Amino acid sequence: MDSRRGKPIQAFHSGRSILADVFTGLLLVSLGIVLGMICNANFPESYLHPYLQPQPLTPPPAPAPSPETACVGPRSPSPAPRMEFADFLAPSAGGGGGGLMHNMTDEELLWRASMEPRRVDASMPRGIVHKVAFLFLVTADLPLRPLWEKFFAGHEGLYSIYVHARPGYAGSPPRDSVFYGRMIPSQNTTWGTMNLVDAERRLLGNALLDLANARFALFSESCAPLLSFPAVYAYLTGSRASFVESYDRPVGRLRHWRWFTNRGVSLEHWRKGSQWFQMHRALAAEFVAEARYIDVFKGGHGKKNMEEHYLPTLVTLLGWGARSQNRSLTNVDWSHSRGGHPLRYGARDxxxxxxxxxxxxEGNCGYNGGVADLCYMFARKFAPDTLGKLLELAPKVMGFG
Structure with missing residues (x-):
């Protein structure tokens, strides 16, 4: 009797043990899932191509593991935050001495800069103010910086500044200067060579990353403004054309005609002109995207002053003539040329x-199908000792400062 009653009791206890084991197992699995979710919470996916994200020059150090963490194994560094539309409008804006620094190669930079938005409709953000990008191609210091600072004063949001200096230059303007943190990654340049064109394209490439930049003007350290910022801004943004000097120069073209005609650059396209351009955005994007003819000019076997022929010739090769006034807005006096250099102004001048x-x-320069009383907005070459006189004349003659 007792033995028959013992079997159901034993079965009951056995079933309760199995249920307890199942419950314990489910509890452990659930706990593991929760811990896994906690450990993986800090690893969101990146949804953008790495070229479209800010890249640090050196990777940040990995954080030390916390003894309180329940995750086993080393933790990866947190990814860069996802970029918003405002970052594409001004991706390089930022404080610190390296505000414009990045680790893109020239090829990557020009590839990204050549991508231009083509769709314009109601989905585009409103209230974007067009800016003028001032591109400074210099060797080291900018001697006339105080004059330019007075020129820019009070007009924040209407301009951008980009500076290309030699790679070894370690100087920096003070933190309160509009030039602080505006140096871009650079390469060495040599007068009379095509690496000057590389520097120009590098400046344009960085400036094109800011979608609000509508006009682009190139300067050297000896350039100075001749008018106030509002006058310059109105002249540049009001023009329907770019300003790229391109004129026929029979002597120069005959000297190199065989090399270039064998590579698709005919005599009728050969041009010469000043490199100090002022471009609208569409032309600047095409300039950085061009890849065929720049290789022809770079392969010129040591031919001199190709930087004065490449862009002017490109204007005719690609049919840009209708979009350019065929002149520069930077006055350069070649009437007293010495050793291939234009007239240089000193303090007494x-x-x-x-x-x-x-x-x-010369007066009566072309502008939007008509003529303009003023032909030039800027001039060069001003020696460093002219700064005092220029600052003195700025409020009286140029209308600023």
Missing amino acids: VTAELIERLRKG
């Missing part, structure tokens, strides 16, 4: 009469 003469130039 700088007068109100000189500024007025430089602005008018």
Whole structure:
């Protein structure tokens, strides 16, 4: 009797043990899932191509593991935050001395800069103010920086500044200067060579990353403004054309005609002109995207001054003539050329009469199908000792400062 009753009791206890084991197993599995979710919470996926994300020059150090963490194994560094639309409008804006620094190669930079938005409709953000990008191609210091600072003062949001100096230059303007943190990654340049064109394209490439930049103007350390910022801004943004000097130069083209005609650059396209351009955005994007003819000019076997022929010839090769006024807005006096260099102004040369003469130039310059009383917005070459005189004349003659 007792033995028959013992079997159901034993079965009951056995079934309860199995249920307890199952419950314990489910509890452990659930606990493992929760811990796994906690450990993986800090590893979201990156949804953007690495070229479209800010890249640090050196990887940040890995954080030390916390003894309190329940995750086993080393933790990966947190990925860069996802970029918003505002980052594409001004991806390089930022404080610190390296605000414009990045680790893209020239090829990667020009590839990204050549991508231009083509769709314009109601989905585009409103209230974007067009800016003028001022591109400074210099060797080291900018001697006329105080003059430019007065020129830019009070007009924040209407301009961008980009500086290409030699790679070994370690100087920096003060933190309160508009030039602080505006240096871009650079390469060595040599007068009279095509690496000057590389530097120009590098400046344009960085400036094109800011979608609000609508006009692009190139300067050297000896350039100075001849008018106030509002006057310059209105002249540049109001023009329907770019300003790229391109004129026929029979002597120069005959000297190199065989090399270039054998590579698709005919004599009728050969041009010469000043490299100090002022471009609208569409032309700047095509300039950085061009890959065929720049290789032809770079392969010129040591031919000199190709930087003065490449862009002017490109204007005719690609049919840009209708989109350019065929002149520069930077006045350069070649009437007293010495050793292949234009006239250089010293402190004794700088007068109100000189500024007025430089602005008018030859007079009656083409502008939007008509003529303009003022031909030039800028001029070069001003020696460093002209700074004091220029600062003195700025409020009286140029209208700023």
